[in-house]
Amino acid sequence: MSSEQDHLKETDTEARFGFKKEQQSAFQTEKGLTEETIRLISEDKDEPDWMLDRRLRALRQFHEMPMPTDWPGQPDLSEVDIDEIVPYIRPDIDARGGVDDWEDLPEEIQDTFDKLGIPEAEKNALSGVGAQYESEIVYQNMQEQWEEKGVIFCDMDKAVQEYPDLVEEYFMTKCVPPSDNKFAALHGAVWSGGSFVYVPEGVTVEMPVQAYFRMNSEGMGQFEHTLIVAEENSEVHYIEGCSAPKYSAFNLHSGCVEVFVKDGAHVQYSTVQNWSKNTYNLNTKRAIVERDATMEWVSGSMGSKATMLYPCTILKGPGATDNHITIAFAGEGQDIDTGAKVYHNAPNTKSTIESKSISKDGGRTNYRGLVHIADGAEDSSTSVECDALMFDNESTSDTMPYMEIEESKVDVAHEATVGKIGDEDVFYLQSRGLDDDDAKQMIVAGFIEPITEELPIEYAVELNRLIELEMEGSLG
Amino acid sequence: MAQLEIKNLHAKVNEDGGEEILNGVDLVVNSGEIHALMGPNGSGKSTTAKVIAGHPAYEVTDGQVLIHLDDEEFGDEEVPEELQTWELLDLEPNERAALGVFLGFQYPAEIEGVTMVNFLRTALNAKLEEREELFEGDESEDDEDDEAGYETSPMEGAADEGEIGVAEFQQLLKEKMEQLDMDEAFAQRYLNAGFSGGEKKQNEVLQAAILEPSVAVLDEIDSGLDIDRLQDVATGINALRDEQGAGILQITHYQRILDYVEPDHVHIMLDGEVVMSGDADLSVKLEEKGYDWVREEVYGTA
């Protein structure tokens, strides 16, 4: 093994992601969800009335909708009692909307993001960074050149104040209305923080912008909202990372992402999800893609106790393209139920879904995906490939694709395989001098190679590192 | 004697804003002649072949593709004078085939579940029928309706055997396969399914031999062949001309096949046009000097 990997082996997951900080907050709500709580959140944020109205309407919808329990093989959500969640914690910093110098943050928050390597990454490879701690963005910065070109990258709460017209038009209206599902409704009621990205026509943001979400407190819910509007022929790559220390009580993360990809634009949305293993990660992510535009979802799901996440693309304009790349890794006690949804609503649209999942030590992965080709979406094509690797007999690997084809002039293909780590393969590598763990790691790296080779290098390295940490955690 | 005449042919990829590929191709191929069409990648050779056969991926924007037939073109049937010239661009691919135009594909389709023997016999009979229709006009419309519904499976062979019966056809197929040194077992295999690249090319020549075209356009029939198979294929092509009097338009990258199938005429394409024509020596010169030389000759620049 290379010395770099040796170094990594010494890295402790606990030290990197699992460290806890004392809870210090400026304001937090009580547990549970009442109209009173919602009013308090909105008041603390000094929001305009229309936003409060939207929150209250979402709350009513939340109460009316049943918990999703009837999906075949879905993760067990019985533990998720909304009344036990603290929905809003504002950390104790002065500047609302985030400071633009890490040094201005309280030491323990600064230390948190230092350990996570965010300031370092900002220097090297990013156009802008937002960092959320509990319910609020605490750091927000973007290189000047982008600001000059009219690019907006700011805290979502700040966007409500400063860009009310854009937010009122796009926020949970035409993409993800709160009525979409129970957790979208919950999100609509209690959302806080997140990013607003606006890229004007024809602008290409060359380096990615990144947002990092950190939950520190026990029993809290994080509900950040991300809204990306990419105007015609623009291009942007948004990366989100997330983590939390592990507590015995459950945490809930229920984010919502809305992406508008206008004619000819290109948006890539990458996620490295590394929530602690007491977190329920129930997200709604959706993109509306116009003529000749492209949406790419890249998701690595490593953490959480249970994840239900199916990034959805609506190919609305002719010639629109969708790419989904998902990697899921479920270890002990984890249930990663993830996949993709694509609606082909226009002619000449194309989607490609690649999913790789790995389950071990009793973990469960499920690919759950829906491809819908509407009548009239002729000359569209979709290709879905799911591969799963299982380590042992305690684990589970499911694949549940759904295809709905209303148009005949199409090309639809779905393929899936499930395999095990072959003893012969491990033995072969061992006979060349690798130990058992290294051999298995190498096989896993090879398994996800076709996907990692399509990723930006920093992202691929991060993903590989996380998987190595996961493997060590339980193999070692 | 038939003649394939291509006049000022312009074509583009058949979609909005599709790329223009042919910018005025002119070519004349008479039956009994062998023409080689050469040119660098992307010069429009394969597109020319596909447009002649009527591939739906291309849209013709200008020009003509004509076939001029002889009054005794199809043996006993006499071709009336007013039906001796056809504009191929107005016709369906199968109608073009019926008029004696054959395309040997660069990448032949693999079709599972349809045996070679059944397909070729169906094709041969369909061609004979289509010809009747084309030359006798509306009279045979009623026949067509009868044919539309197959009595039994096309897999097993129609109850109505068509002009060429099963036994007669099998004899014909056997002879042609022997000529090409092909294993008889191929007849029962599915059309091109699981064939090696060389076997597919051989099969294209076999189909031409059976369908007896007036003009055969062979698209890179020589690529991917080992030397033995190349010789078999060349024998087949020569036989098409020598025994059946077919005209051959052979599209190729390589001089190699021209050592076995000597062309009467050589044409060179560049940027969607035929820019140079000559006799067999031209291909030798091209082999020596390359396309830059052609470019220089034509455009005066390298």
Added chain:
Amino acid sequence: MSKQVHRTLSESQVTAISEELNEPDWLRELRLDALQSLDELEFPDVIQTPGRTWTDLSKLDFEALVDPEGALEQKERVAPEGVEVLSFAEALEAHESLVREHFGSVVDPQENYLTALQTALFTTGTVIYVPEGVEAQAATIRTTMAGQSLFNYTLIIAEQSSSVTILERQETADEGDFDERYYSGIVELVAGENSYVQYGSLQDLTENTYNYGLKRADTDTYATANWIDCNVGSRLTKTSVETVLSGEASESQIVGAFYGHDDQHFDVDARVWHENEHTTADLVTRGVIDDEARSVYEGVQDVGRDAWNTSSYQRENTLMLSDESEADASPKLIINNHDTEASHSATVGQVDAEDLFYMKSRGVDEHLAKNMLVSGFFVPVLEEIEVEELREDLNGRIQDRLAQRTA
């Protein structure tokens, strides 16, 4: 919602059916229990996605469809040497304990609303008994429905090291005076140790008939249960063909073929449960839909925790001949043992344009070329059919359909 058919059914009707057939008490009790259970039972599962129910059974008006006293049929049974192919009455007389042991052992009568309805109301059926060691030729059954509704049970008992192929056809005598009809068929296949059974079915009911079917095999050690399930007729079909691989090293192949036209609706499912070591399954389904027909396919490969060294494969291909047709497909893998080699694939699309052009360039017109491609598309399925009669029948139906094609 018309799941209320049982309101028009009474114990006395069920008792009358049972008495008419001179049945023993235990069977009558089973029927009455099934009738009782209707209240609590649900329809068979159908897939639902946001805004779409793949097959909506709740729209069926069972009250109007089912006439418990109108069950008329003609039956032909051909038994090969060594095999008993009996009506239920004959079987109860000759082998009551055998029937009692196996009836309802593979498909629980109260599995869902429609199986319970069938158990309560079935008037006809066949028991096929293949004694130990018998290697038999083909047994054939032809059921021709003549009334408004018919409930037909088939129970196959193949004892140790026996082997048999079975061909069962379901047809309708004529359109009749009925607007709508209902046919329900359950097949239970008990595959004994080291036995081999291939069961082929060709459903060719008239297109005013609603059809529910459930066929399930349970395999003992080294047994092989192979299904061929062909659907051509009916207005709406909801059918599932299933194998529970209970015995070590047992195998199953499920081959499906369907060809829908007009406004036919086929919901065709194939499911296999690997419950023991060294089991093998191969699921192959090919279907064509034309006009406004709609197809739904759900395939499930479920590998249990104890199913070491499993091999499981699934392929599904749907060919759409018309732009008004619709195809839904969901091939699922549920894997709980890592010592598994499993794969599935599914495709949906129209006739390949390159293939079509290739054939046309050889002089074959588009209509004929499409017909040849459709015929060719079914060949892999036809090749799996061992009984020549079934192969020819299915091919005949396919050719009939092709001959009716106008576009």
